[in-house]
Amino acid sequence: MNARLTMTDDVNILIVDDVEQNLLAMEAVLARPGIRLLKASSGPEALEILLDADVALALVDVQMPGMDGFELAELIRGRERTRGIPLMFLTAASRDPARVFRGYETGAVDFLFKPVEPNILRNKVEVFVELHMQRRLLSEQLAELRHALRLNEVFTAVLGHDLRNPLAAIRYSAEAILRKAGDEKLVAAASRIQTCSGRMARMIDQLLDVARLRASGLELKRRRTDLLEVAMTIRDEFERAAPERISVDGRGDTHVDVDVDRMSQVLSNLIGNALQHGDPQQPIEVYLDGRAPDSLTITVSNGGAIPTQQIANLFQPFQGQQGVDAQAREGLGLGLYIVDRFVQAHGGAVTALSEQNRTRLTVTLPRHATSAMRANVTAPL
Structure with a gap:
């Protein structure tokens, strides 16, 4: 695990429950260094938090006045920015298969019944925290790789340009010698210079082609x-x-x-x-x-x-x-x-x-x- 991500970038967990005591209980179970708990007492408040926060997991109570957990889940899934957030439902209601089915139908990754065993909840949440940190790390590595590829493309292009200028002068000079020289040895030497410089020019072109292919792809006309x-x-x-x-x-x-x-x-x-x-x-x-x-x-x-x-x-x-x-x-x-x-x-x-x-x-x-x-x-x- 990347130490910089673990130490300085807290992972956000959203808890949505209309009962203050439940929010406090969840905070007591899940609070630890590296995790920031965002608490909302209603669906609209949760949506407002999600406008800005990057959330690794949302723990949503099903039975809430006004907008219940299922309706909130549908709204979360309906937004491009939030549709990938894992949702875990919590409910104190009876184990009704229809309600459980509806929960999974709205995109839940898990469905827990209260009272929830603290160790079970903590372990389930840790899985999503770890996954979120790994995705964040991969995203950073991908950005760094793209930046490196861009720098490589620029470096190769500059190198190719700087090599081509003196190489072109060498080739033109060899052609001039071939046109005017009468000495066979001089002609043979100029011919070798021209052949070698031509091969070097092709190598430079190939390096530039490969750099463009691997960095920015190929656009055909x-x-x-x-x-x-x-x-x-x-x-x-x-x-x-x-x-x-x-x-x-x-x-x-x-x-x-x-x-x-x-x-x-x-x-x-x-x-x-x-x-x-x-x-x-x-x-x-x-x-x-x-x-x-x-x-x-x-x-x-x-x-x-x-x-x-x-x-x-x-x-x-x-x-x-x-x-x-x-x-x-x-x-x-x-x-x-x-x-x-x-x-x-x-x-x-x-x-x-x-x-x-x-x-x-x-x-x-x-x-x-x-x-x-x-x-x-x-x-x-």
């Missing part, structure tokens, strides 16, 4: 898009790194309702993953199958196999892929994790299959966004 055209554009972007190695083909209707930027990143990560981890001597094939009326399938295949034990964790963060190229162990292992998160946000799924020395990653997307998908696109992933 869907529009009708031809993903075959998007795949060809991504292929052209990789053309310099792998000339004539990447092929893109499709059949059927390749139009879907997607966030173009997110799906471009999915395709870029899949093709980049195939380039980095696949057999450099074999082609990379991107195939879009739009023949199904309600879905579109995208398959990216490359040479080389993934170990069977790694398939299960392939889309987990910071796992990485052990490709056939022993030198292709670089990166953060976030690319396929981001692919999986983005595809799930679209209501789709991504799977991996590695057999006969060839690896296939398959994305299946619904052709149209459902209302449930639209309602949940901002939920944290």
Whole structure:
């Protein structure tokens, strides 16, 4: 139990009874450090107290003039702010099953008959005090966690921004050297600088994506898009790194309702993953199958196999892929994790299959966004 909550934050217990002696008796039984007893002699007075007080439990006498305990319970249950307060009824009336049933029907957690055994009452109340303190502690921890996630997102964004500026200067300088240098060794060095800075830029982008996903969720801006055209554009972007190695083909209707930027990143990560981890001597094939009326399938295949034990964790963060190229162990292992998160946000799924020395990653997307998908696109992933 959190010591700060126990020592400084008293838990409120509401006692409602129209007989002053009963209120005093209940106070004598329940009073202890850490508990604040709020007493009301009528239903309206109890409702007035509940306007401001955070109450862990309400002990309500059933038989009161004017507004009885059942009517008070219905009003408590009818308010958004108070409907979650546990209610425990106390009555001196006979054990009428109909009255007991009505008590539970109005939301009671317990129904006790007077005279109540003090130890029984005290133990029952302690259960709800403990539950209330645990809920309060969880609420504080959740608020602290959300604050930490926000700070982490801001820190990562600032870090990414500060790293991108000098990195961009390095890349532009390398491009200038490549355009003007005539010395082969200088060209080779500039080419390595450009390749490494490009990989570092992708790592920064992946870190920022993961920070946003885990801190504030993902909001999709869907529009009708031809993903075959998007795949060809991504292929052209990789053309310099792998000339004539990447092929893109499709059949059927390749139009879907997607966030173009997110799906471009999915395709870029899949093709980049195939380039980095696949057999450099074999082609990379991107195939879009739009023949199904309600879905579109995208398959990216490359040479080389993934170990069977790694398939299960392939889309987990910071796992990485052990490709056939022993030198292709670089990166953060976030690319396929981001692919999986983005595809799930679209209501789709991504799977991996590695057999006969060839690896296939398959994305299946619904052709149209459902209302449930639209309602949940901002939920944290």
